[in-house]
Amino acid sequence: MQEVQQSTPAHRHVHSMNFLRYLLLAFIVIGSTFGDVYVAKGMKRIGEISVHRLGDLILAPLHPYVALGIALLALFYFSYLASLSWADLSYIMPSTTFGYVLTALLAHFMLGERVPLTRWIGIAMISLGVGLITGGHSLTVVPTPEGVSPHLEMKPEARS
Amino acid sequence: MNHHSLLTTWVMILVLVGLNSAGDMSTAKAMRRVGDFGAIRRRAGLWGVVRGVLTEPWFFIGLTAMTLSFFTMLAALSIIDLSIVIPASASMSFLLNLIGAKFILKEHVTKRRWISGILVLGGIVLLRT
Numbered sequence A: 001m002q003e004v005q006q007s008t009p010a011h012r013h014v015h016s017m018n019f020l021r022y023l024l025l026a027f028i029v030i031g032s033t034f035g036d037v038y039v040a041k042g043m044k045r046i047g048e049i050s051v052h053r054l055g056d057l058i059l060a061p062l063h064p065y066v067a068l069g070i071a072l073l074a075l076f077y078f079s080y081l082a083s084l085s086w087a088d089l090s091y092i093m094p095s096t097t098f099g100y101v102l103t104a105l106l107a108h109f110m111l112g113e114r115v116p117l118t119r120w121i122g123i124a125m126i127s128l129g130v131g132l133i134t135g136g137h138s139l140t141v142v143p144t145p146e147g148v149s150p151h152l153e154m155k156p157e158a159r160s
Numbered sequence B: 001m002n003h004h005s006l007l008t009t010w011v012m013i014l015v016l017v018g019l020n021s022a023g024d025m026s027t028a029k030a031m032r033r034v035g036d037f038g039a040i041r042r043r044a045g046l047w048g049v050v051r052g053v054l055t056e057p058w059f060f061i062g063l064t065a066m067t068l069s070f071f072t073m074l075a076a077l078s079i080i081d082l083s084i085v086i087p088a089s090a091s092m093s094f095l096l097n098l099i100g101a102k103f104i105l106k107e108h109v110t111k112r113r114w115i116s117g118i119l120v121l122g123g124i125v126l127l128r129t
Helices: A019-046 A055-062 A064-086 A089-095 A098-109 A117-134 B003-034 B037-054 B057-079 B082-103 B111-127
Strands: A004-006 A012-014 A139-144 A147-149
Touching: A019 A055, A019 A064, A019 A089, A019 A098, A055 A064, A064 A089, A064 B003, A064 B037, A089 A117, A089 B003, A089 B082, A089 B111, A098 A117, A098 B111, A117 B111, B003 B037, B003 B057, B003 B082, B057 B082, B082 B111
Parallel strands: none
Antiparallel strands: A004 A012, A012 A139, A139 A147
8 A cells, every 4th residue: 555645845755665575674684694694603614814814715705604694695785775775774774673683582592592681671672663663654755846756666456 | 901992993983883874875875766676677677677776876885885894894803892893883873874864865764763763772782782
């Protein structure tokens, strides 16, 4: 459903999200979180790279973990570019911080790390913030003589 | 930690935050100029999207800033503790991006967005300490 709200004379905002686009937000979270984890894991396996072994840095992407990490980071980057083409930075940024929550929960449930109370409060705050932002508008549009900018091809059936 | 290294730490974090935010904001501006990927793909196919991105100067400015920020991060991590660099740069970039989104990108940052932004920011600080 396309919902245009007149807020100020200068700009309006719309809900530009649909199921596929929420899925892309999940790819941003998964790609950046697990990408970092696998790159770090791989680099740890390779060991410290000293000035004398700079060649190892070039060969690092051949390590399976590092390669997987880079592939995931590429997934993150392309999803990030696509999402910024139809949503605001101030929408994408807070809504994708769910990765922090994911990391903390993984550390607790998979690695058995103890999560102190302050972290649970942090998890609750991020979750609340993410819920709040994703429930609001996702894109600012500016009216121009030729129509709204950025140009949106809003097909009602694609926007349920 | 002596005075000199404390100064070095903060200068590096500030450079990192500046590059980070410049990268995010330039990329966001670039994608706004390119336009809705879905609409372009329906009109001109996947190559239309690729062409749109690769002919947008702000995309390359953003990519350069992000690349520089990545290497600054690596350099910072080699001299500063990870537990200081990551939370400090993540939360400061977040705040700078939110302010930049409003005043530079002219996004409509509603009260709802400020509140959720502050909640998320507080959450990041709590999670990483």
